[in-house]
Amino acid sequence: xxxxxxNSPSLSVQEGRISILNCDYTNSMFDYFLWYxxxxxxxPTFLISISSIKDKNEDGRFTVFLNKxxxxxxxxxxxxxxxxxxxxxxxxxxxxxxxxxxxxRLTVKP
Amino acid sequence: xxxxSQNPRHKITKRxxxxxxxxxxxxxxxxxxxxxxxLGQGPEFLTYFQNxxxxxxxxxxxxxxxxERPKGSFSTLEIQRTEQGDSAMYLCxxxxxxxxxxxxxxxxxxRLTVV
Numbered sequence: 001x002x003x004x005x006x007n008s009p010s011l012s013v014q015e016g017r018i019s020i021l022n023c024d025y026t027n028s029m030f031d032y033f034l035w036y037x038x039x040x041x042x043x044p045t046f047l048i049s050i051s052s053i054k055d056k057n058e059d060g061r062f063t064v065f066l067n068k069x070x071x072x073x074x075x076x077x078x079x080x081x082x083x084x085x086x087x088x089x090x091x092x093x094x095x096x097x098x099x100x101x102x103x104x105r106l107t108v109k110p
Numbered sequence: 111x112x113x114x115s116q117n118p119r120h121k122i123t124k125r126x127x128x129x130x131x132x133x134x135x136x137x138x139x140x141x142x143x144x145x146x147x148x149l150g151q152g153p154e155f156l157t158y159f160q161n162x163x164x165x166x167x168x169x170x171x172x173x174x175x176x177x178e179r180p181k182g183s184f185s186t187l188e189i190q191r192t193e194q195g196d197s198a199m200y201l202c203x204x205x206x207x208x209x210x211x212x213x214x215x216x217x218x219x220x221r222l223t224v225v
Contacts, residue, residue: 009150032211043114043201043216044153051211089152096141096207097166098214100152 006101019077023090030092038087080108114217130188131220135204145201
């Protein structure tokens with residue numbers, strides 16, 4: 001049961017432009033959403049999160065938007081940098097029980 | 111290094127053999143998760159512990175898989191009679207759950223190859 005979906009397996013953007021990564025979920029019980037970044041041969045690294053009581057959370061170049069009615073969240077990275085190139089996983093949680101999407105590979109070209 | 115530690119980093123084993131992986135969480139964290147990740151997929155939930163209690167197990171966790179966290183600190187994941195389909199990255203994560211939601215921190219994973 002894939003409760004969290006990332007429908008774009010890859011995304012390529014130019015350095016300095018905005019990267020938008022999308023995520024959809026099906027379980028309306030999820031109340032906490034997270035984005036993780038993963039480099040090859042490393043475990044996922046926590047990036048940013050948002051509670052279901054909010055619709056936006058910002059941390060530097062990273063902003064997560066949550067649309068509960070659409071069961072959709074997105075991660076905006078602006079400006080994108082080559083070092084942002086990695087696989088990004090969306091995760092949704094209820095009572096700290098996390099489920100992950102399949103990931104989107106972001107490539108930021110210099 | 112006070113992060114989540116997993117050992118070994120890599121394991122190659124012959125089909126039918128048993129393997130055991132170890133995870134040392136961040137010391138004050140009370141929750142510990144095991145996930146499995148295969149190529150092109152996100153981490154798939156296997157099981158989690160709250161302190162020493164195993165609270166949930168995924169349907170993915172067949173009878174050949176067993177996990178323990180005997181003293182609420184480190185955890186082990188054992189796979190008996192390994193099959194080629196068990197080849198994957200096994201990820202451990204930990205978090206400090208005090209009532210609200212919180213992020214989990216992952217280790218670098220153990221890559222299992224069954225030949």
